[in-house]
Amino acid sequence: MSSQTLKAAILVVSTTAAKDASTDATGAILKEVFEHEGGGKWEVTETKIVGDVVLDIQRSITAWADAENAVNVIATTGGTGFAVSDTTPEAIRPLLHKEAPGLVHGMIAASLAVTPFALMSRPVAGVRNKTLIITLPGSPKGAKENLQSILKILPHACQQAAGADSRMLHAGGVKKLEKEAAVSAGFHSHSHGHSHGHSHNHGHGHNHGHATLVRHTAHNENPISNDPTLGPTRRNRSSPYPMLAVEEALKLIKEHTSLSRVVKAKVDASLVGSVLAEDVTATEAVPAYRASIVDGYAIIVSEDGASSRGTFPVASISHASPGEIPELKAGQIARITTGAPLPACATSVVMVEDTFLKTMTDDGQEEVEIEILAEGVKDGENVREVGSDIKKGEVILHKGEEISAVGGELGLLASVGRAEVSVYKRPIVGVLSTGDEIVEHSMPGNLRLGEVRDCNRPTIMSAVQGWGFEVVDLGVARDKPGDLEQSLRDAFRKVDVVITSGGVSMGELDLLKPTIERALGGTIHFGRVSMKPGKPTTFATVPVKDSNGERISKVIFSLPGNPVSAIVTLHLFVLPSLHYASGVEPAGLAKVTVKLTHEFRLDPQRLEYHRAIVTMGKDGLLYASSTGWQRSSRVGSLKSANALLCLPTGKGALEKGATIEALLMGRLSTLSSTNLLTQLFD
Known part of the structure; x- marks a missing residue:
């Protein structure tokens, strides 16, 4: 492949074609357009079919666009209409670092010249990293017309997206570019796209003599959170963050959690x-000296193998305490206690049970002679050797x-x-609650309308402290950008990891994500997770200076405000991060296999972490039962819970007796300590 050849990938989005690839005709048509109508500039290197599932679409796009040797263009086909299952624009838009409305306009204009129904299409286009992404209709005819309408200017767009020097690329003016692309001067979408792209790249790529700006994120990691200064009418109406699977979120946590000093x-x-x-x-x-492993008598075993039996005088006593011990001579023995050092020249120890008191002092307080009853005592018997x-x-x-x-x-x-x-060093953890409605849990008197007692902060602090980490109470931050920003700045001076709860949804007062990205220069690695409860859980890193003035990254977890969501995500995401930082392996909660004691309903869309009581049965197996109603604001669903059941997505229910995995949060109960299983099985 020559250096001028551009690489294209085609993603067919169709649940029908995902089940039977022979039903798809559009993928082959798009490949033909690229390779036969693209002036020899294109090679289609990747093709794939996925169903109308947002996560599957996003995984495919990021795999191609985030790779080291990324493709130049990704063209999707299908899922851009108004049908309930059409989700391609919703999957693609959050992944884009820059949008390309000019390309969208060009595609719609071309189709509109053919049919008014072109207005029913919802295409998006833009750049992720260095890859241009365009979404085409699912019909073979519509997809072909849309691609043909912009195909000639795609090489120019790809060169800019890949980082080509704008000055050199635009040398000779627009006419030269139009001639090279073989497009007419009336092709206005090119003109608009050129002007926007040139201005953006030029502004970031050249020095105009201004003071150097220091930014903490890469140029293609611009904040995607709401801008609080724009007011509610101009904020995102739905989350712009991709919905990640739990496994993907855990991988990002491991990747961005640094080992402590x-x-x-x-x-x-x-x-x-x-x-x-x-x-x-x-x-x-250890031991540092030859020591006896029994209470008895140290003796000298004869080198000629003579019998050890006989009556011997007790020459000394060796206790397990510091002090000088006289050297033992042939024909003598020494009384010795367990752990005491052997006298010099002693070879073995005979247990006190193998001896007989022969004579004693007149006052009856001390032994004088002892008869050894043991036969054939070997050298080193009942002795711990040095370093043994x-x-x-x-x-x-x-x-x-x-x-x-x-x-x-x-x-x-x-x-x-x-x-x-x-x-x-184990990280020091700070816990911060957010929200104007939050009051201390210990506040006397009745609550006013709209007030909520803070149960998250003390609960999170107790859990983290129970894991063995030092915890700092950071109090409550109000729903004001300046207040929250200052609280977080102060927190990062005191602690290594910040845990917040609340303020991570899409309301106008949900300021955590904008504050992290826009005020602190942080990077949000994920802002939504496909799980229940805990979907808006956010994980980010924030650049700070350490005590030596060196720039490091510190971790912040922004957990949902609902108490159950906060505690579930605390165990699921925060604990592994603290373990990684501390060097603990394996990280996170222990995973076990359990049998269900009753039916569990499944969620059709999201993986559920169901609070449960896991009990050891008399048969040695582990059994799990629900703690009851699982609403994310119901703290009672955590009472007595010692595990999270990993319920898969699906329709219907898991039957009683089914086997699934559970994550242990606490100690196991035993059958003898609860009548729960008996009641359920009876």
Whole structure:
């Protein structure tokens, strides 16, 4: 393929064709137009058929436009009409970094010359990264006419979108461009498109002597949130953010959560929950001396293998305490306690059960002679050798291991005398509620009309603290852009991660997304998730300067205001991020398989995280039952819940006895502690 050849991809949007590809005729026609009418400038490198599903359309577009070797043009066909299932414009528009209304005008004008019904089409066009995207009708004739109407100017548009130098591209003027594209001077849509594109690229690409602006996002990551200064009449009426699958959202969280810096930490109870940032080696052997593993008597085993039986004087006593121990001589024994060091020259220890008291002092307080009853005692018997537990220099814990509350890791560190270790600093988390309607949960008296007690902040704080992270109460920010911006700026000076609740929907007072993008220069990595509850959950990073003046990114999670939505998304999205930052693997909630104790209705459109009680049955299996009515504002659906059931989308219900996955939020109940299962099964 020559360097002048442009690459095109064709996406056929049709549920019918997705089931039977032979029913599609439009894809082949568009390929023919590109390759036979495009003046030898085009090669169709990708073709695909998807159903009328927004997520499927968006996945295909982003896969082609976000790739390292992206195609120059993506042409979709189908889904641009007024039918209920026609969602192509809604899927494409949120993905665009720049819109191209001139191309849309040109396509509609060309079709309108053929039929008045062209006005019933809803095409969109624009640029994502360096790829031009156009949407064509589903009918073969309409798609062909629309593509033909703009085909000759597409190479010029693609060159600009790919970053070509505007000055060089436009050298010679418009007439030269029209001649190269073989279009007439009356082709007004080209003229408008040229003027707009030149002005935009020129303004960003050349220095006019003004002071250098510092922006925190790339030029193609312009804010897509509502501009609060424009008022309610000019805000988005529906969310401009793509609806992501939960798995895609989790991938973005992992990608944009940075591992915390390494710090030195004392080896004490505060270390529990920390993750080691280095291999830990033993600075001394354990035991550091030859020690007895029983209560008994240290003896010297004869080299000639003579019997160990006989009566011996007790020459000394060795306790498990510091002190000098006399050297043991042949024919002597020493009383010794468990863990005590062996006297010099001693070879073995005989258990006290294998001895007999022969004589004692006159006052009866001490042993004088002991008879050894054991036969064939071997060298080293009942003795812990130096380094037999841990050798000096041996790796006792590896980088990435977590210090658990069980005590084993702390015990190891303490046993070799480690006073401190290197760990990943656990992030400090700040929790902020937003909204003029929010009042403290502890406020005395009755609520006024419109007031809501803040249950999100204390609930989120308790959960995060229960996970082992330090929490800072950031209070309540009011629904005023300046107030919210200042609250967030102050927060990022105190904490590493900010969690907010409320203000992430589409109302005129939902200011979180505009404040993050427009005031703080942050990047919103996702603003909607295809799940129930918690659809408007937002994840972003904000650039800040650390204590050394270096620019770093800090994470902010903006959770929905509904209490249940906030807590579900806290467990599902925030916990994995905190784990990634702390080095904890695997990150997030533990996943188990459970059997349903009753029928569960499914949502036809969104994956549902159903609050449930998971119980261990007498048969060793895990059983799940609902906590009841699942409305996202009903905090009671979280009462007693220790799990989230991952209910798939679908029609109808999952039957009693079906097996599905659940995410554990708390400790398991047992059958003996609840009559719930008995009641359900009976």
